[in-house]
Amino acid sequence: MQEREAKLLFESNDLNNVVISASNSKPGWTINFIDKNQNTEFLVSKRSNDPRLFKTSDAALRCCARIGFHQVEVKV
């Protein structure tokens, strides 16, 4: 799911929760959305379907704020 799509789903109350996690494979942070059916989906970059990797948690948090979330869970 790309950022724009996530924003639309958030506005239609389809996204319940968001979790930012430290990536296991590369240094960085990924964003995982949990929808109302408890399905999870990564935020992906525009260029590929790979999970979008943020260099800092600040950048990931700002992205969540842009989407509209007021509260985020972070797994460190």
Added chain:
Amino acid sequence: MGIRCFIYYSVFDNLGIFERLLTDQIKRAVAKMNERDVRLLFNANHWSGAIVKYAPKEDGWLVELQEAETRELQVLTLKRGKPRIFKTSDTALMWCRDIGFQKITVQLHKLHEQESLRDHDTPIVLLVEDNSSDIELTFRAIQRLDVNFDIIVCRDGQEALDFLFAKGKYSSRNIKELPQLILLDINLPKINGISVLHEIRESDITHYIPVVMLTTSDEESDIQKCYSNMVNSYVCKPVDYTEFCNTLKALGEYWLTTNTPPPVS
């Protein structure tokens, strides 16, 4: 508030002894937590989680720790008692990780543009207070109310007047959007609370706004001056944390729900 607990934890103590020493009474007396206390209590499974919050005035991030038993939140402070502010959320999160927390909640409310987030029908409470700990305590106490409102914090008398009359950094604010309640301290930097109250009562715009003095001063001259300037209520801040919370709750309930605010001109 103001009660400082020193916990001596020798290498011979085990966690059981430490837990027994830390009675409920002591736990309640500690409204603020420095890093050393947090670490010790984490090892004793005292915390159920950590919350990282954006602090707009400091333009940084603070950490709150939730007690497992009471669900009460404690602010992480420096040794002197001031809230510890992290420049970035990264550093705040890394601090939580180093303590041992694995899941941390981050509250982003204030990352959004305050104006765009604000529902313009939501009443405003203006808190004029320079002490960071008192601001945090007031926030926590007042947020327990079942009323939807926004709290605006001004750290000195000049800033409060700038906010009310849409001057200085608040010049783009809609001057007609007035607070439903002003909680005003007396001892403030730049312009003291009594002068701020005088200015509020002098102006046609702000004349009728309910003002509650919330102060540590119980001097008769201060009380006299405030009532001469038509203050609506004068409250001495209780020293005890629970009493402070109860007082603020009662104040908020009365002024924001029971009381009918003055009509908007």
